[in-house]
Amino acid sequence: MSGARASELDPDAEAVAAVAAAVSAFRADLDRLLSEIGRRLVGQADVAGAVASALLAGGHVLVEGVPGLGKTLLVRTTAAAMDLTFSRVQFTPDLMPADVIGTNLIVDDAGGRRFEFQKGPIFAHVVLADEINRATPKTQSALLEAMQEQSVTVGKQTYALPPPFFVLATQNPIEMEGTYPLPEAQLDRFLFKLRALPPSGAELHQILDRTTGAPEEATRVVLGRERLLEMRALVRQVPVARPIQDFVVRLVEATDPSRSSLAEVARFVRYGSSPRGAQALILGAKIEALRAGRFAPSFADVRRVALPALRHRVLLNFDGEAEGITADALIDKLLAALPEMP
Amino acid sequence: MATGGLLSVRLGEIRRRLRLFAALEGGVAGAALAMLALAIAVAVGRGHGGAPGAQVVVALILLSATAGAGVRGARRIPLARCARLADAALDGQDRLLSALYLDTDNPSPFARAVVVDAVRRAESLVPGAAVPARRPAGLPALGIAALALAGATLFPASSRAARAVAPVPPPERQAPIAATALDAEREVARAAAQAAARLGDQRLAALAADFQQALRRLASGTVSDPAALDLLRTFEARAAEAARAAKRDGQAAEAAAQALEANAETRAAGRALAQTRAGSGGGDDERASAALGASATAHPAETARALAAAAGNMANAAGRQGETGKTGDEAQAKDQPRRLARNDPGAGASSESSPGEPNDAESRHLEQLRRDLDDAAASCRDGDPGCRPRAEARARDLARLGRQGAARDSLQRLQRSAEQLRARIGRGELGDGDAQAMRNFGRAANGKGEAPSGTGDDVSAGAEPAPGDGEGTGSSQPGGDGTPGSTGEAETGTASAALAAEGGSASQEQAGSGNGIGHQPGGAPLGVRRGDATATRGTETDVHIADGAGPGRAEVIGTAAGHGFASPGYARTFNDYAAAVEDALGATAVPAGKRYLVRRYFDLIRPRPPARVPRSVR
Numbered sequence: 001m002s003g004a005r006a007s008e009l010d011p012d013a014e015a016v017a018a019v020a021a022a023v024s025a026f027r028a029d030l031d032r033l034l035s036e037i038g039r040r041l042v043g044q045a046d047v048a049g050a051v052a053s054a055l056l057a058g059g060h061v062l063v064e065g066v067p068g069l070g071k072t073l074l075v076r077t078t079a080a081a082m083d084l085t086f087s088r089v090q091f092t093p094d095l096m097p098a099d100v101i102g103t104n105l106i107v108d109d110a111g112g113r114r115f116e117f118q119k120g121p122i123f124a125h126v127v128l129a130d131e132i133n134r135a136t137p138k139t140q141s142a143l144l145e146a147m148q149e150q151s152v153t154v155g156k157q158t159y160a161l162p163p164p165f166f167v168l169a170t171q172n173p174i175e176m177e178g179t180y181p182l183p184e185a186q187l188d189r190f191l192f193k194l195r196a197l198p199p200s201g202a203e204l205h206q207i208l209d210r211t212t213g214a215p216e217e218a219t220r221v222v223l224g225r226e227r228l229l230e231m232r233a234l235v236r237q238v239p240v241a242r243p244i245q246d247f248v249v250r251l252v253e254a255t256d257p258s259r260s261s262l263a264e265v266a267r268f269v270r271y272g273s274s275p276r277g278a279q280a281l282i283l284g285a286k287i288e289a290l291r292a293g294r295f296a297p298s299f300a301d302v303r304r305v306a307l308p309a310l311r312h313r314v315l316l317n318f319d320g321e322a323e324g325i326t327a328d329a330l331i332d333k334l335l336a337a338l339p340e341m342p
Numbered sequence: 343m344a345t346g347g348l349l350s351v352r353l354g355e356i357r358r359r360l361r362l363f364a365a366l367e368g369g370v371a372g373a374a375l376a377m378l379a380l381a382i383a384v385a386v387g388r389g390h391g392g393a394p395g396a397q398v399v400v401a402l403i404l405l406s407a408t409a410g411a412g413v414r415g416a417r418r419i420p421l422a423r424c425a426r427l428a429d430a431a432l433d434g435q436d437r438l439l440s441a442l443y444l445d446t447d448n449p450s451p452f453a454r455a456v457v458v459d460a461v462r463r464a465e466s467l468v469p470g471a472a473v474p475a476r477r478p479a480g481l482p483a484l485g486i487a488a489l490a491l492a493g494a495t496l497f498p499a500s501s502r503a504a505r506a507v508a509p510v511p512p513p514e515r516q517a518p519i520a521a522t523a524l525d526a527e528r529e530v531a532r533a534a535a536q537a538a539a540r541l542g543d544q545r546l547a548a549l550a551a552d553f554q555q556a557l558r559r560l561a562s563g564t565v566s567d568p569a570a571l572d573l574l575r576t577f578e579a580r581a582a583e584a585a586r587a588a589k590r591d592g593q594a595a596e597a598a599a600q601a602l603e604a605n606a607e608t609r610a611a612g613r614a615l616a617q618t619r620a621g622s623g624g625g626d627d628e629r630a631s632a633a634l635g636a637s638a639t640a641h642p643a644e645t646a647r648a649l650a651a652a653a654g655n656m657a658n659a660a661g662r663q664g665e666t667g668k669t670g671d672e673a674q675a676k677d678q679p680r681r682l683a684r685n686d687p688g689a690g691a692s693s694e695s696s697p698g699e700p701n702d703a704e705s706r707h708l709e710q711l712r713r714d715l716d717d718a719a720a721s722c723r724d725g726d727p728g729c730r731p732r733a734e735a736r737a738r739d740l741a742r743l744g745r746q747g748a749a750r751d752s753l754q755r756l757q758r759s760a761e762q763l764r765a766r767i768g769r770g771e772l773g774d775g776d777a778q779a780m781r782n783f784g785r786a787a788n789g790k791g792e793a794p795s796g797t798g799d800d801v802s803a804g805a806e807p808a809p810g811d812g813e814g815t816g817s818s819q820p821g822g823d824g825t826p827g828s829t830g831e832a833e834t835g836t837a838s839a840a841l842a843a844e845g846g847s848a849s850q851e852q853a854g855s856g857n858g859i860g861h862q863p864g865g866a867p868l869g870v871r872r873g874d875a876t877a878t879r880g881t882e883t884d885v886h887i888a889d890g891a892g893p894g895r896a897e898v899i900g901t902a903a904g905h906g907f908a909s910p911g912y913a914r915t916f917n918d919y920a921a922a923v924e925d926a927l928g929a930t931a932v933p934a935g936k937r938y939l940v941r942r943y944f945d946l947i948r949p950r951p952p953a954r955v956p957r958s959v960r
Contacts, residue, residue, distance in 0.1 A: 012451070012454055013458075015451040015454060016451060016454050016455045016458050018451065019451045019452050019454070019455040020455055023455075133933075137934070177933075179933050180933065180934050180935070181933050181934065181935030181936065182935070183935070237450065237451075237452050238452055239440075239444050239450060239452050239453045239456060240440075241436070241439060241440035241441075241442075241443040241444055242443045243422065243436075243439060243443060244436065244440065292435070294435055294437070294459075295440075295452055295455045295456040295459055296436075296437070296440040296441075296444065296452075296456045297440075298434070298435040298436035298437075298440070299436055300434065300435065300436075318938075318939060318942045321939055341422065341426070
């Protein structure tokens, strides 16, 4: 929109123009980030986009997929492209909470012996919790507490984690023996749950070309940490029209078996989504709108983020498990059945 | 806010267009309703000699269309609906809808940006694109209503006399029946016609002709099964009624003849009358008339006494008939038309009279004859010269009465033949099924019968009595006595029962037992059907499956656990493995998050007291 025309329409045309410029810049920066990720990572564009969305929304992501699909590369590249610190923790059954958050060590120096806190790998901007379901619930809960509170407490001392703090946890869906699946309350703390799918034939060719030839050049920094925080703040300013928010509320309510009008939900669902699900839907829809250069989300944006935002929050009961029902199928049915405006 | 105002203007344009189309729809619907109502009114009005005028019709249609347009056009149309339509015409991203709701008094910069963006996009939107012109949905209904109104207006029926008679739909055609399938019935009809000619009985002749005509229609396939059943049912009722009347006539004639025979002077006349009752034909009437006339001339006093006694006997016979009519085969014969009459309202008014008592029409001619006999007796007693002609006339009357009574057997055979034919049609035996029955009959008669499963009862299942038993036997000869309870020939009974069983076992057929009802020419039912020959002896269980889907896996486990895991052996086995289950769950082999599934499964299949098996799975 031209500035002159905007001035005619609105006395606060400058503010509007500033917003338009901010949205445009957001879109350009996000495109550059995704482009840089795509330069290193073949395929998984949806997963990369959702990871970037979660990073901008201030949430964390749980990725489910078999090994070798580029999950580590994705998160490492994302951190490098934004000049963020990165650490990777391989979760195993013998991993202890102190191995993640750090511990107090006795240090000898000129002043004598004293305790000094040795920070664990969680003190990074981006943390990859690989195969999180292999660690014991005790260790899992240490990580998940940090995710929620953005801080860790050792002894009587609380240490704030450096913003932005982003955790990408992975789960392997095929080797369940000897694992500790995340409890529902902890699953809820992930903004999105994503599914990494195997690459197509063309993508596999591309992977082979890139990884078996000459070494690739290093990841370029396309965003700074400060810019990421600005973008986060911009996301929070995006307004949501009441009908869109109402649709989100009705969608979340419809996942509750005691309130849903869908017979399958009442029959196969044990617990529906928590309010965190609605928050994830709204934040995800806002980022989708900004990615498209719009100033407010639409119903289509909500539909687009419904699966990653809700699939780990819709918990099936015994009947649902026995019948082989999936949360994705139920959410799809809900989206098809729920009118956008009553 | 200026931008918000612009948005409202554009949405208002869309709303006006929506309202216009809604009003158009309402007008069309209103006009269609009015036309339909007027079509009915015009049709009814013209049938009664008057109809609303053209101006009234047009005015009413316009009024209704206007009312419909007003009602639909005045409905509230939310701006949000207009915004959604506009968004759908743009890019489907709900820009105008968001702007509509975010255009508040103190909007944030982002909200302002949303509104400005929406207004900019709405400027390029043509209301016609958001609400494209469309044909009113009620247009087809309007066309149909207009056609109905035109039809009602132009229909050439201005009076009752000129009203066209609704065309009678042609009777539904059935496949023609095999040529030999109705031979038995044709033989009965032919015998009845011959008997009618011999006895000079018009009633019997008419019924025989009707039956022959019905058989011709059936054979030609011009009548459907339901129509044939109705036809035969009506005929059956008529024949039964006629047979009852014939029986009364015969009894009255017999009583009068006995009175005449008891007197030595009128005995010759009484014997001649007895011969007329036997249906021998010839000049019995004239012989009886001459004999009674001669007696009246030679012995008027004795003739008077005999005639009076005859009148009294007739009255007594009528009284006895009223008392005994409810018993024996008479009661059966009377009950049948009543039962039939319930199925056929048009079966005849006579069926409404109480059983055993002649209705008015039937009793009147007997009463009249009794009075005539009394008059003749009085005439002879008084030495009136009219004694002889009166006595001769009464003799002819009694002879006619006797002949009518003699037609009773033929009437009963007609009735039974119609009844059996109706039963065959009801069982679908005509056509190929009838031919199959005939083939089975031939095989059974030759001792080569076979027993198709499920079509006939076995001996132990209650087959009907063997030949010689009181029930289920009869004659195969046309004109034979087929009265239930009479004893027929053993060979005939065997074949008949085999025919009736239609596929019963060979041994059963050779033993002469069956469970069907035969249809030999002129015979009575050859057996009594004891229930449906194809009925199974199992217990019926209704199983309802919801929505055509089978039970879920969880329901199957639950159902099996309800009745299959209750034995002591199972309980022992389960307890033996209970510890193993806990060991497995305690190890790390089962993910902690999935353990509830394992525990739930074993909880479902735990031993429990026997539960009632659900009869239906929903």
